[in-house]
Amino acid sequence: MNHLPEAWGRPRDDVYGAYDHSHLRPSMPNQHTQEPIVTGTSVVALKYNGGVVIAADNLASYGSLARFSNMERLKQVGTHTVVGASGDISDMQYLFDTALEDLVIKEEYQNDGHHLRAKHVYSYLSRVMYHRRNKFDPLWNVLLVAGWDDGKPFLASTDLLGTTFSAPALASGFGASLAVPLLRRVCPDEESVAKISRERAIEAVEECMKVLFYRDARSTNKYTMAIVSGEDNKVDIEWKKDVELQKQSWKFAEEIRGYGAQIV
Template structure:
C-alpha cells in the first residue's frame, strides 16, 4: 500500500465541553508542486456531525457525498438524527469494502450526541475514538501542540484557538500545508464555518 504518496495536508479535530472543532488548511500539493491554494477539506455531514479529510481530493469528496446521502436516508427511516459513531461506522464500511482499491484519504469524524465524539479513520476504514486527533503530513507537528495543551471540557473559544495554533505549527514545518485555515464548529445548536487567512503561508 503506497499511502505515503497521498497529497500532503494537516487536519485536526478537538472535542470541547459543548461540541467539536474540525480544522484543516487549504493547500493541495503533489510532491513539490502546489496544485491549489483554496481547497475545502472540512464538511458538514449532518447538522450535528462533521468530517475533515486529508488525502486525494476526489476520494474525500466522493466519500463525504456518499455518507451524506446515506445519513439523509437513515434519518428519514428512523426519524431521528444519525449519531456521530454511526456516521463513522458508515464511512468505515465504505472504506473497508474498497480496501483492494482504497480511497486514499484519512478522515476525522466529529459530532455531538449525548456528548462530543471524535473518530479517526485510515484509508482501510479502521475507526479509532479519541478526544482529539490529527491526520495528514503535518499531523506530528499538530499533535505535539495538542498533546501539550489539550484539556478536557475546554470552552469553544479555547478549543478553536488550540486547533488553529496546531495547524499554524504544522504549516511552519510542513511544505505541503498552508494557505489559510477552514474551521468547522459542530455543537448542540448546529454547525457553522469560518475561514482564517494566513499571511506568508
C-alpha cells in the same frame, strides 16, 4: 528483421508470424486508483467542554506543486457532524459528493424525525474504508469525524485500512507528528476535556495550523474551521479563515542563531 521505418527491429510478420505482445501486458489490472496524485495534508481536531473544533487547510497539492488553493476538505453531514479528509482528493470527493450525500438522502427520505448523528456517520465511513481495503482498492484517505452524540462531543478517525481510533485530540497527515503533541499539552486525556473552554480549543487549533504552515511544505495559510457545538445541537462553520501571521511572516528567523549576519 523488418527494416521498414515503421517497424524497425521487429521480425517480419510474413515470415515469423504476427509479433506477440503478451509479454508487454501486465499480469495485474491497471491500478491507477492506487497512485494518489492530487493530495491534501493535515486535518486537526480537538474536543472541548461543549463540542469539537476541527480545521483543515484549503490546499490541494499536485505532487510538490501547490496546485489548488481553494479546496475545502471539511464537509458537514446532517445536523450533528463534520467530516475532515486528508489524502487523495479524488477519493475524498467520492466520499463527500457520492457516498455521504447518498447516505443523507436515504436517511432524510424516510422523514421519520430521526437524524444521523456523529457515531452513525463514523460507523458508516469506517465500514466503507474497511470494505474497500478488503477489495484491494482502498480509498487513500484518513478521515476525522467530529460531532455531537448522546449529549457528548464525539471525535474519531479511520484510515485507508479501516483502522478505527478515538481520542480527545486527533490529527492526520503531517499533523499527526507536529500538531498532536501540541494538542496533548492542552488536553492530555479524556478527563481534561471538561476543563477546556471553546476559546481555548480554538486557540490551540489555530496555533497548530500556524505551526503546520511554517513546517509542512504541503500546507497553506488559508484554512477552514468548523465548530461543532452541543449548546444548540448545530454545526457552526467558519469558512476560509486566515492563519494569524506576523507582519513579516518569517521575521522570527532573525532571532535564530546562525541566520543572516548573526554570529554563532
